[in-house]
Amino acid sequence: MQLLTLIVLAPLAGFAVNGLLGTRFGGERVGKRFVSVVGCALPAAAFLLAVKCFADLVAGAGAPLAEVAYTWTIIAGNPFEIALYFDRLSAVMVLIVTGVGTLIHIYSIGYMKDDASYARFFAYLNLFLFFMLLLVLGKSLLVLFVGWEGVGLASYLLIGFWFEDPVNARAGKKAFIVNRIGDAGFLLGMFVLFQGLGTLDMVTINAAFANGPNPAVSASLAGLLLFIGATGKSAQIPLHIWLPDAMAGPTPVSALIHAATMVTAGVYLVARMSGLYLQAPEASAVITVIGMATAFFAATVAVAQTDIKKTLAYSTVSQLGFMFVALGVGAYGVAVFHVFTHAFFKACLFLGAGSVIHALSGEQDIRKMGGLARRIPVTFATFAIATAAIAGIPPLAGFFSKDEILWFAFASGRGGSPLLWAVGAATAFMTAFYMFRLLWLVFLGSSRMEPEAEHHVHESPKSMTGVLVVLAVLSAFGGFISVPHFLEPMLPLPAVVPELEHYERTLLVVSVVIALAGLAGAAWVFGRGTARAERVRARFAGLHRLLAGKYFIDELYDALIARPLWWISERVFLGIGDRMLLDGSLNGLARLAQRGAGALSRVQSGNLQRYVFFVAIGTIACLAWGFRHG
Amino acid sequence: MNNAEMLLFVSMAMFSIGLLGVIVRRNVLVMLMCMELMLNAVNLSLVTMSQQTGTTIGAVLVFLIFVVAAAEIAIAIPIVLLLVRRKRTLDLDAYTDLKG
Amino acid sequence: MIESVLGNLDTVLLWLFALSALVGGALMLVLRHPMQVAMALISTMVFLGGIYGLLGVHFIAAFQVLIYVGAVMVFMVYVIMLLDVRDPSLRGRYSRMLVPGIAAALALLAVLAFAVLHGGLAPAHASASYTLQQFSVAFLTEYWLYFELTSVLLVAAVVAALAVIKETGTDHEQR
Numbered sequence: 001m002q003l004l005t006l007i008v009l010a011p012l013a014g015f016a017v018n019g020l021l022g023t024r025f026g027g028e029r030v031g032k033r034f035v036s037v038v039g040c041a042l043p044a045a046a047f048l049l050a051v052k053c054f055a056d057l058v059a060g061a062g063a064p065l066a067e068v069a070y071t072w073t074i075i076a077g078n079p080f081e082i083a084l085y086f087d088r089l090s091a092v093m094v095l096i097v098t099g100v101g102t103l104i105h106i107y108s109i110g111y112m113k114d115d116a117s118y119a120r121f122f123a124y125l126n127l128f129l130f131f132m133l134l135l136v137l138g139k140s141l142l143v144l145f146v147g148w149e150g151v152g153l154a155s156y157l158l159i160g161f162w163f164e165d166p167v168n169a170r171a172g173k174k175a176f177i178v179n180r181i182g183d184a185g186f187l188l189g190m191f192v193l194f195q196g197l198g199t200l201d202m203v204t205i206n207a208a209f210a211n212g213p214n215p216a217v218s219a220s221l222a223g224l225l226l227f228i229g230a231t232g233k234s235a236q237i238p239l240h241i242w243l244p245d246a247m248a249g250p251t252p253v254s255a256l257i258h259a260a261t262m263v264t265a266g267v268y269l270v271a272r273m274s275g276l277y278l279q280a281p282e283a284s285a286v287i288t289v290i291g292m293a294t295a296f297f298a299a300t301v302a303v304a305q306t307d308i309k310k311t312l313a314y315s316t317v318s319q320l321g322f323m324f325v326a327l328g329v330g331a332y333g334v335a336v337f338h339v340f341t342h343a344f345f346k347a348c349l350f351l352g353a354g355s356v357i358h359a360l361s362g363e364q365d366i367r368k369m370g371g372l373a374r375r376i377p378v379t380f381a382t383f384a385i386a387t388a389a390i391a392g393i394p395p396l397a398g399f400f401s402k403d404e405i406l407w408f409a410f411a412s413g414r415g416g417s418p419l420l421w422a423v424g425a426a427t428a429f430m431t432a433f434y435m436f437r438l439l440w441l442v443f444l445g446s447s448r449m450e451p452e453a454e455h456h457v458h459e460s461p462k463s464m465t466g467v468l469v470v471l472a473v474l475s476a477f478g479g480f481i482s483v484p485h486f487l488e489p490m491l492p493l494p495a496v497v498p499e500l501e502h503y504e505r506t507l508l509v510v511s512v513v514i515a516l517a518g519l520a521g522a523a524w525v526f527g528r529g530t531a532r533a534e535r536v537r538a539r540f541a542g543l544h545r546l547l548a549g550k551y552f553i554d555e556l557y558d559a560l561i562a563r564p565l566w567w568i569s570e571r572v573f574l575g576i577g578d579r580m581l582l583d584g585s586l587n588g589l590a591r592l593a594q595r596g597a598g599a600l601s602r603v604q605s606g607n608l609q610r611y612v613f614f615v616a617i618g619t620i621a622c623l624a625w626g627f628r629h630g
Numbered sequence: 631m632n633n634a635e636m637l638l639f640v641s642m643a644m645f646s647i648g649l650l651g652v653i654v655r656r657n658v659l660v661m662l663m664c665m666e667l668m669l670n671a672v673n674l675s676l677v678t679m680s681q682q683t684g685t686t687i688g689a690v691l692v693f694l695i696f697v698v699a700a701a702e703i704a705i706a707i708p709i710v711l712l713l714v715r716r717k718r719t720l721d722l723d724a725y726t727d728l729k730g
Numbered sequence: 731m732i733e734s735v736l737g738n739l740d741t742v743l744l745w746l747f748a749l750s751a752l753v754g755g756a757l758m759l760v761l762r763h764p765m766q767v768a769m770a771l772i773s774t775m776v777f778l779g780g781i782y783g784l785l786g787v788h789f790i791a792a793f794q795v796l797i798y799v800g801a802v803m804v805f806m807v808y809v810i811m812l813l814d815v816r817d818p819s820l821r822g823r824y825s826r827m828l829v830p831g832i833a834a835a836l837a838l839l840a841v842l843a844f845a846v847l848h849g850g851l852a853p854a855h856a857s858a859s860y861t862l863q864q865f866s867v868a869f870l871t872e873y874w875l876y877f878e879l880t881s882v883l884l885v886a887a888v889v890a891a892l893a894v895i896k897e898t899g900t901d902h903e904q905r
Binding site: 607609610613616619620623627 | 825826827830831834835837838841842844845848849
């Protein structure tokens with residue numbers, strides 16, 4: 001029974017049906033109800049199939065399921081197949097993708113109810129699920145890459161969903177193009193691996209590095225190149241710029257793609273290639289540094305943001321940085337654990353934000369919110385639980401995963417250090433601080449809403465709040481599912497430096513203290529209206545401007561890269577190449593023909609005697625030719 | 631050089647002179663008369679050769695040329711008259727309507 | 731000397747007439763007034779008629795004078811007298827193609843002379859001439875097609891002349 005193929009194809013069928021029947025392209029033959037049912041039932045079916053496969057996996061004591069769906073070609077003895085592979089890591093990822101994905105589909109029924117392109121939305125969401133499943137179930141880097149590119153496409157389509165507004169279209173383009181830059185690194189990594197090992201099958205590649213470095217290919221080089229792809233997809237420095245702009249898409253998209261699933265593809269890639277990275281200490285060091293830097297800087301920027309979704313976007317970037325730190329120090333299972341918990345609470349946060357925006361008829365500026373707790377209680381409760389989870393307050397999910405990351409950052413034998421832990425701890429403090437800031441400014445305190453919006457505040461429909469409740473419950477209790485332990489046979493945890501082993505209990509307590517300190521700090525600054533916040537801001541005006549402007553990195557890129565490229569394109573290629581050379585040569589040819597014709601037409605002078613002269617010349621020439629033999 | 635050769639040379643010379651006259655003279659009537667000179671030169675050569683070979687074909691052709699020359703002049707002169715009426719001059723340089 | 735001249739009177743006259751014809755032709759190039767040019771042409775044609783007579787083809791000589799001089803040149807003279815004397819072409823005789831024309835004429839002469847000199851002439855026939863009767867018989871039997879074609883040509887000329895007259899007539903009426 002080709003279960004894995006069915007899992008992958010179910011959402012694709014949903015895309016085909018909804019896309020061909022429900023959209024304006026297809027003639028709008030079916031109504032919204034049909035689209036909703038098809039659009040949600042197929043991902044739910046995929047989820048159930050995934051549960052079944054998971055049961056089979058557990059029953060088989062973790063023996064991976066493999067299926068070959070199709071053999072593309074065989075080049076020089078190397079088969080290129082569409083092969084699907086279900087082992088412990090894939091199981092976790094598939095369950096997250098299908099589970100959270102289905103929930104978000106159900107949420108979208110309520111959120112996108114009044115949208116004109118309802119069917120198109122569900123079609124694109126299903127398309128995204130198809131590609132994401134292909135990504136996590138692929139056995140070779142090639143199939144993964146197909147899924148990789150596909151989710152990039154789906155992301156572009158969905159970010160620019162309301163494409164009539166050019167801002168949205170531009171955001172979609174930015175996401176796609178920045179991803180492409182990362183993909184160049186990914187492709188180079190694939191080439192290096194293929195050239196050295198002759199195969200792109202990930203299981204084979206990991207096995208090739210099982211006993212130490214492989215002389216055929218430099219593990220660090222390949223690892224670094226693949227990581228460049230991961231920076232693009234998972235929004236790490238320097239390619240993180242697309243994620244905040246991607247908030248231009250509808251909120252379910254932000255929740256599904258840019259929080260729970262697509263952006264974790266980079267983490268999945270590194271975790272999957274753990275065999276390679278275990279033999280690549282240089283690449284792992286780079287991953288650690290970039291991950292920590294990203295986490296820290298994104299957290300600083302999130303403190304000063306005024307848009308609810310942008311705050312959450314920077315928070316995502318920061319949490320992804322944490323995951324990469326875990327990957328860098330060798331704790332692959334812990335990183336996946338954080339992906340697991342992050343999917344729950346981040347999706348809950350985003351969907352909660354969507355609920356708030358829905359309640360306020362489109363308002364996203366937190367300066368114009370406040371006092372919503374009593375008006376939309378369910379949203380408030382779920383949002384609060386998810387905030388506590390991300391801040392790391394025990395016993396919620398985020399506490400377990402983040403604490404593990406910080407512990408391994410401190411004590412891992414593969415690159416952990418107290419300095420790393422210190423920066424991580426500071427970031428954790430800031431995470432708690434800005435998340436509770438968000439909670440206070442949006443839900444608590446006195447209302448700063450526009451009177452029009454305040455009048456229409458209403459709780460979201462059951463389809464939306466139901467999903468929020470489910471995700472909140474998962475955020476609360478998901479941490480008790482010991483994912484690292486489940487993944488241990490495949491992704492062993494790194495050895496801890498012996499001298500530091502006894503700090504484990506201490507660091508646990510410190511983590512809790514940091515989370516509570518963040519809560520307290522936010523309450524102190526933002527608790528009593530915005531007066532204290534304004535004073536703090538006035539004191540650090542310059543710093544605030546820097547943070548609010550996200551370190552002006554977009555402007556820097558624009559000045560350093562975009563503008564020179566544009567100049568070259570305009571002046572050199574267009575001005576010289578196209579206009580002068582190509583058009584010039586073509587126009588020159590035309591002008592030459594014209595001038596030639598003009599010159600030749602002077603023969604037709606209209607002068608009769610000139611014509612007779614030419615006749616005479618012709619006659620003489622013919623006679624001479626005729627008499628040339630004497 | 632016997633007579634026949636001489637007559638042929640005369641015929642060739644008259645033909646060349648006629649051609650030259652067509653090309654160089656500006657008056658349209660003079661040009662027409664030079665064309666007549668060319669025809670006469672041809673007649674001379676035909677008669678000469680007919681006498682040389684003893685066949686009659688040369689003389690027949692001469693007769694045909696007579697007819698053709700007469701018909702041609704009968705048409706050419708009225709055409710010239712119409713042209714002159716339009717352009718009001720006999721100068722060939724003015725007849726450049728076929729230019730371009 | 732007189733005896734030799736009188737003895738070869740035919741040849742002398744022949745050469746004389748030929749030379750005169752050539753001189754008449756050359757004069758056509760240099761004379762200014764069209765009437766003078768017409769007179770030169772008439773003289774050339776008459777001399778040619780003389781040559782034809784000396785060659786023995788008297789009928790052709792007769793037709794030469796009758797048709798060419800009597801019809802064609804008379805028509806020409808009428809037209810010359812009809813048209814304006816004060817014409818710019820009388821001040822400047824030659825067109826712009828003078829030098830190229832001279833070159834072309836000389837080239838043509840050279841080519842033709844070369845052809846005749848190297849081609850060789852057919853030897854003179856013993857019984858050189860043919861009589862008018864023989865010519866007429868030949869014209870109407872062997873070359874009858876060309877005879878009929880000339881009549882067609884003349885009809886065409888008549889029609890063309892009528893067409894021109896009609897145009898001339900309409901032009902007059904429009905005025």
